[in-house]
Each structure stands twice: as structure tokens, then as C-alpha cells.
Amino acid sequence: MSALPGSAEGTAVTGLDSTPVDSSPEALADLPPLTEQTRLEAREIMARYPVARSALLPMLHLVQSVQGYVSPEGVTFCAEELRLTKAEVGAVATFYTMYKRRPTGRHLVSVCTNTLCSVLGGQRIMDALSADLGVHHDETAADGSITLEHAECLAACDYAPVVTVDYEFYDQQDVESARELVAALRRGEKPAPTRGAPLTDFKGISRQLAGFSQYEDPYEMAAAVDHHGDYSPTLIGLRLAEERGESAPAMPRTTPSEAPDAGEPAETVAPTGRTGATPGEEAADARVAAADTPAEKAGAAGSHPDAPEPAGRRLPDGRAGTDTPAGQEPGTSGQGPASPPPAAQGPAEAPRTIEGRSTPKRKD
Known part of the structure; x- marks a missing residue:
């Protein structure tokens, strides 16, 4: 890894990012407003949850679908609707990397640089795209087309090295294919992902993550759901098993007597009320x-309950010794009486016997 402490790459790898939300005049100048329609959609999200504050995560995605990042206005908007403090909203918005702190490009390009992808060329891809775009981690190209970021595992190791665009997969990339992909994106094209739905843009996928369809046309939405993908690396084991006539061993059938709690006696559920014994x-x-x-x-x-105290947990006079370390009871370190006190007066209690283990008799 080429990252150095304090560098943008180092921030991506360690996750330690103290960058403030961008509230500069330049960033806010052309920011689309959060309209009354946005407010109604936020309340629709809130109605999905029994506790309103549970809606915060999709509401932050909703803000990004309108403004391209979680702006100061977006933080205030969520806080007002959910009756939270801006500090509470900000704490969540700055914890998850999917919530951006400054304006994002039309497309978000994520390059996995975790172990397997890195070994197979992920870091080389990241370095090449960084050089081509003139940006580092979490920075946006000057033309506003691409925001580039490291990604710590995209959960697709069988397709390594992996690049995603707006969270859609472009699998088994190399430096040249990744460069061609980014060049096409900058030209305004939308190359088909290796698998998954057709590519839209960062705002579109943010709306999808908020729980709304990013497609106004229902036919487009259906086509996205049924979009073809190449799943051969994941399914190769299943296909080989079919070709060879192999199958997993049958799971043993569980009879009622073998149910997980079958060994728990009925007495634990319905006490008999036997004299002298508690439930x-x-x-x-x-x-x-x-x-x-x-x-x-x-x-x-x-x-x-009637098991004897373990050694070192009862003092010589019979008192519970839960606060005294074993071996340091009075009489064992020269700080107390060397011999036990006289036995307590009164009738001795008959010891209970546990099946399989007899309770030792106390020595007077």
C-alpha cells in the first residue's frame, strides 16, 4: 500500500477522516433546494418505522439524491423532521462512508484495494485512475464527472479486482479496462455493468437507497430488476456439481424427541410444588x-443452587467470602486467627443430596 499517514489514501485505509462538511460558498451556490416534495418523501420514510429516528439513514440518502451530498442544510432538514439535534445527525452522517461530506461527481467510482483485489491489481488501478483524473481519494475531477474513492472490500472477492460505479459492479478489471470505463463515463456514456441493474448516476442510486424507485417508467424499473448479469464465478461450484452429479449430504431429519429443548425436563416448566423445594x-x-x-x-x-462453594470462596467461619481472594482469608496470611472459631450453636441443617454428586459434610 502506497498510503502515508495523513494522506488522502491513508484516510481511506484507516477510516480516520476528520474532514468537515463542505459549507463553502462555492459548494452552496448551485445546490438544489430541499423542496416541500422532499419533505413529504422524508415523512413517507418516517412512516415506515415504529420509531421515527430509525428513518435517519434512508433520509440521508434522500438528501444526497437531491443535493449530491449531505449538506449543512440536509443535516438541519433531518434534525428538524426527526426532532434530533444537528450533532446527532452529523455524528451518523460522518460515520458511514456512503454519506458524502462535499459535492460528489455525476458518478462515484470506487476501487477495491482490500487484500485480494489489491494483490490482483486493485492498487494499480487506483493509482492509474488517480493519475488520469488528477485526484486522490474522495476527490472529484475538475469537470465534475467522477468522484474517485478507495473501497475497503466490495464483498465480491470471487470477481477480483472489482470496481463499482454508483455501487454497480464492474468485475475482474485491470488497469486498461478501468481506464476505458472511466473515459466512457466522462464522455457521458453509461457502460453496462457486469451484473446488476443498468447504470444511472450517483443521485439516482441514492434515491434507490432511500427506498424510492429511480425510474419513472415502470417498464424501465422492471427491466432493471430483470437485467442480465454474468454470475459464473459465483455459480461455478454449483455448475460443476451438476455436471458431476454431486450433491451435498442430506440433512438429518429431526424427530420431536431430538428437538433442541427436548432434554429439558418438564419440572423446569411446571414445578410440582414438592414440600421443601423451591421451583x-x-x-x-x-x-x-x-x-x-x-x-x-x-x-x-x-x-x-445447593452445590458447595468452590474452594477459596468461603471463609473458615462459614461466611461467604466473595470479596476475599483465595488464599488470603483470615488465618492464612498471619493477619487473622490461626484456628477456626467454635461451631455455631443450634440444630444442624440436613444436607440435600444432588444426584450424581454428594454434598460434602461440613467439619466443625
Whole structure:
């Protein structure tokens, strides 16, 4: 990786970006306004959720679909509609990389530079496009056509190296094919993605992410959903299995007696009311009785309410010693009585016996 600390590439790789939202006069001069229609659509998004603030993420995409990035006006807009502070909205908008802090180009080109893509040429692609466009990570070409960014894994390792344009996939790229793709985009063309829907632009896909169709024509929307794609790298294992007549082993059928909770005795659900035992003790007794192996039986017995305290957790006088480290009880470090005090007066309580484990008798 060629990134250096403090560089734009380094910011992309580490995720540590303190760049403020762009509120310069130049950025705000030609910014499309957030209209009443935008407000109505925001409220439509809010109505999808039982708690209004859950709508914040798609609402930020809605702002980007209008203005091309999350502007200061967009932050205020979301805060007002959701009754949040601008700090709360800003904290979310600056946490996720899909929300942009300054005006974005007509298309967002993302180059995966994570491990596999980088090894197969992803970093070379990023360096070449950066040189051609005269920009670094998260910067926009002078003609406003392309915003270029590093991407930390595009979840398509079987298609590496991967480039996306407005989150649509262009798979198994190399330096020359990526250069040709970007050159076509700058000419106003929209090359067909390797798979997925036809390419639109960054604002269009932002509207899609907000939960609205970016296609006014229903036929265009249907065509986008059914668009052909090359899925051979992902499906090659399935196709080879079909050719060879191979299949995965059948899953064992689960009978009612083998259900996950079948080993839980009925006593844990409906206590019998046996004299002298609490529901918790009855349930613990039943778990011990239902254990199938010595290890399970020992584990159930160890968690029983009547199980003896582990060594080092009870003091010589019989008091609970939960705050005293083992081996530092009075009498063991020269700071207390060397011999235990006289036994407590009164009738001794009969010890309960747990199946598979007897409770040790206390020595007076």
C-alpha cells in the first residue's frame, strides 16, 4: 500500500477522516433546494418505522439524491423532521462512508484495494485512475464527472479486482479496462455493468437507497430488476456439481424427541410444588436427572443452587467470602486467627443430596 499517514489514501485505509462538511460558498451556490416534495418523501420514510429516528439513514440518502451530498442544510432538514439535534445527525452522517461530506461527481467510482483485489491489481488501478483524473481519494475531477474513492472490500472477492460505479459492479478489471470505463463515463456514456441493474448516476442510486424507485417508467424499473448479469464465478461450484452429479449430504431429519429443548425436563416448566423445594431447586434437580453423560451431569450438579462453594470462596467461619481472594482469608496470611472459631450453636441443617454428586459434610 502506497498510503502515508495523513494522506488522502491513508484516510481511506484507516477510516480516520476528520474532514468537515463542505459549507463553502462555492459548494452552496448551485445546490438544489430541499423542496416541500422532499419533505413529504422524508415523512413517507418516517412512516415506515415504529420509531421515527430509525428513518435517519434512508433520509440521508434522500438528501444526497437531491443535493449530491449531505449538506449543512440536509443535516438541519433531518434534525428538524426527526426532532434530533444537528450533532446527532452529523455524528451518523460522518460515520458511514456512503454519506458524502462535499459535492460528489455525476458518478462515484470506487476501487477495491482490500487484500485480494489489491494483490490482483486493485492498487494499480487506483493509482492509474488517480493519475488520469488528477485526484486522490474522495476527490472529484475538475469537470465534475467522477468522484474517485478507495473501497475497503466490495464483498465480491470471487470477481477480483472489482470496481463499482454508483455501487454497480464492474468485475475482474485491470488497469486498461478501468481506464476505458472511466473515459466512457466522462464522455457521458453509461457502460453496462457486469451484473446488476443498468447504470444511472450517483443521485439516482441514492434515491434507490432511500427506498424510492429511480425510474419513472415502470417498464424501465422492471427491466432493471430483470437485467442480465454474468454470475459464473459465483455459480461455478454449483455448475460443476451438476455436471458431476454431486450433491451435498442430506440433512438429518429431526424427530420431536431430538428437538433442541427436548432434554429439558418438564419440572423446569411446571414445578410440582414438592414440600421443601423451591421451583429453582426442582428445575436444577431435573436438569441433573436428565443429563446423559458424566460431563453433563457434573456441569448440571455444579450449577445447582445447593452445590458447595468452590474452594477459596468461603471463609473458615462459614461466611461467604466473595470479596476475599483465595488464599488470603483470615488465618492464612498471619493477619487473622490461626484456628477456626467454635461451631455455631443450634440444630444442624440436613444436607440435600444432588444426584450424581454428594454434598460434602461440613467439619466443625
